[in-house]
Amino acid sequence: xxxxxxxxxxxxxxxxxxxxxxxxxxxxxxxxxxxxxxxxxxxxxxxxxxxxxxxxxxxxxxxxxxxxxxxxxxxxxxxxxxxxxxxxxxxxxxxxxxxxxxxxxxxxxxxxxxxxxxxxxxxxxxxxxxxxxxxxxxxxxxxxxxxxxxxxxxxxxxxxxxxxxxxxxxxxxxxxxxxxxxxxxxxxxxxxxxxxxxxxxxxxxxxxxxxxxxxxxxxxxxxxxxxxxxxxxxxxxxxxxxxxxxxxxxxxxxxxxxxxxxxxxxxxxxxxxxxxxxxxxxxxx
Numbered sequence: 001x002x003x004x005x006x007x008x009x010x011x012x013x014x015x016x017x018x019x020x021x022x023x024x025x026x027x028x029x030x031x032x033x034x035x036x037x038x039x040x041x042x043x044x045x046x047x048x049x050x051x052x053x054x055x056x057x058x059x060x061x062x063x064x065x066x067x068x069x070x071x072x073x074x075x076x077x078x079x080x081x082x083x084x085x086x087x088x089x090x091x092x093x094x095x096x097x098x099x100x101x102x103x104x105x106x107x108x109x110x111x112x113x114x115x116x117x118x119x120x121x122x123x124x125x126x127x128x129x130x131x132x133x134x135x136x137x138x139x140x141x142x143x144x145x146x147x148x149x150x151x152x153x154x155x156x157x158x159x160x161x162x163x164x165x166x167x168x169x170x171x172x173x174x175x176x177x178x179x180x181x182x183x184x185x186x187x188x189x190x191x192x193x194x195x196x197x198x199x200x201x202x203x204x205x206x207x208x209x210x211x212x213x214x215x216x217x218x219x220x221x222x223x224x225x226x227x228x229x230x231x232x233x234x235x236x237x238x239x240x241x242x243x244x245x246x247x248x249x250x251x252x253x254x255x256x257x258x259x260x261x262x263x264x265x266x267x268x269x270x271x272x273x274x275x276x277x278x279x280x281x282x283x284x285x
Contacts, residue, residue, distance in 0.1 A: 008039045009047065013106070024060045029068035031076075035061070036094055038103070049099050054208075 006024060007017030010032065019027075027033045035051035051057050061069075077084055087093070094102075231238045 006039050006041050008033055008037050008050075021059060025062070025065050028061055029065045029072065031069055031072050031088070036099060047103065052096070052099075 004018065004020040006019045006021075007015050008019065008024070008027070010016050024033065024039075033050070035057050036049050038047040039050055039053070039056070040047045050060060073088060074084060076082075076088070077086070082088075227241060231241070
């Protein structure tokens with residue numbers, strides 16, 4: 001895995017980076033990022049949660065980093081009177097479906113904002129020195145650098161690729177890779193493949209899955225060969241196998257029947273109850 005060149009989205013949606021792996025560890029220990037934080041690297045197709053990238057979470061959240069993050073969160077909860085078992089705001093458990101829906105919604109909001117501002121992000125048309133005076137601080141130093149030192153943020157070879165992809169593009173018009181991607185991909189309509197389709201992570205994930213399947217097939221073949229060998233060498237062993245198979249089949253049938261009963265009970269509970277006219281008359285009386 002690469003040791004640097006990562007970008008991540010902070011709590012207010014701003015892009016932070018590029019970061020080395022040690023900086024991501026520090027951010028995790030301070031509670032700034034977690035496994036649901038979206039990250040992006042130069043060899044990735046799209047923004048993906050840290051937990052969805054094979055090996056990323058284990059590389060960033062080592063045991064000492066997790067210990068520091070847990071201690072920081074515990075002290076914060078004690079200071080603010082929050083019970084230790086209550087998750088902090090923004091650290092709730094989320095499914096992959098929730099993460100994907102959030103990514104869709106975030107992109108729709110970005111596109112809506114750009115559409116309302118004629119294809120520009122709010123503040124892009126305002127001179128950076130005016131923004132700096134209005135903010136009266138060093139918070140907008142990065143915006144000044146983006147305006148006057150764009151090569152610091154987009155490599156020269158990537159700019160050449162952008163010029164080929166977007167006819168008539170002048171390199172200094174692009175402030176970020178995201179803004180360029182909005183113009184490249186489907187006229188601003190972002191195309192997003194579902195997570196787990198072998199395009200959002202390293203290319204060796206599919207090879208690893210194939211290796212696991214080969215291992216399982218080899219294990220099954222070895223088991224069948226051992227059973228045949230034991231049946232031939234030990235008299236009466238086939239009866240033991242028949243008994244084990246019968247018990248396993250009976251257990252499977254009981255489990256299937258129990259599952260069907262639970263599903264039927266859930267369906268009955270979800271059905272709307274019928275309201276009879278006689279009941280309404282009795283209530284009126």
